[in-house]
Amino acid sequence: MIEIALDAIKKAEKELLNFRHNPIIISEEKRDIKTKADLASNKVLYDILSKTNISLISEEIPSSFKNIPEVCWIIDPLDGTYNFSRRYPFYAISVSLWKKGTPFFGIVRDCANKKSYVSQKGRKTNLNGKIISVSDVKSIDQATINTGFPSGFNLNKQKIQSFIKQLLVFKKVRSIGSAAIMLAQVAEGICDVYFEKEIYLWDVAAGLSLVKEAGGSIFWIHRGGWKYDVIATNKHLFEEVKKNFLDD
Helix, strand or coil: CHHHHHHHHHHHHHHHHHHCCCCCEEEEECCEEEEHHHHHHHHHHHHHHHHHCCEEEECCECCCCCCCCCEEEEEEEEECHHHHHCCCCCCEEEEEEEECCEEEEEEEEECCCCEEEEEECCCCCEECCEECCCCCCCCHHHCEEEECCCCCCCCCHHHHHHHHHHHCCCCEEECCCCHHHHHHHHHHCCCCEEEEEEEEHHHHHHHHHHHHHCCCEEEEEEEECCEEEEEEECCCCHHHHHHHHHCC
16 A cells, blocks of 8 residues: 555656646635645545545545544645745645554655655654654753644634743744644654644644654644644653643
8 A cells, every 4th residue: 555655646746846836826715725736736646545445535625524434545735835835845745544543654755855754553764765763852941843833723812822831841943834744854853843733634644653653652632623733752752742732
């Protein structure tokens, strides 16, 4: 199955990059946009992966599922659509296979930077064929966190003030607008922590696998629909980070 997914991503990326100079925005709603590039990439992925007769959840396809199926593909044909539309070089194709409600394997293709992250349960995560691992940072005040404000996150003054207070315990904060790549960076040890509230499952499904198989710890809480609060860290920081964000 992983070879099928890799082939699908390769072909979807080729289609996606046809739109790199003009993504063709087809809708804008609040802080979110949709482009023809998303749909073109999604079609390629769907056409190939649907032949496996495995259930599929995608950002671009309305779902009738109330829960994650026993075995299913979870895909995001373009994570970081706004970045892509502005030629900001952080956008990805994300494909994962989940079994029994947890990631079995995950692939994140960082298209602009030509990085392919691949993970599978019980095997080491690799980047372009080279094994990678999470960082060894042991103290939260020395840790770098990747985070952001997802397009579906309900923002208000109280939530923002609480969130800023939680972020101040870290040494540095980074946000690049692609959850898949931010999780990949934790798997690679570039950053130490990932956290987002009310992030959509397809944004993080593959990245969670990357972190787990790179030696990290992952955690998520269902917040309704396909939204989740998600934490991913190295092993040393997990309990402290979880307490920081969830004990409020």
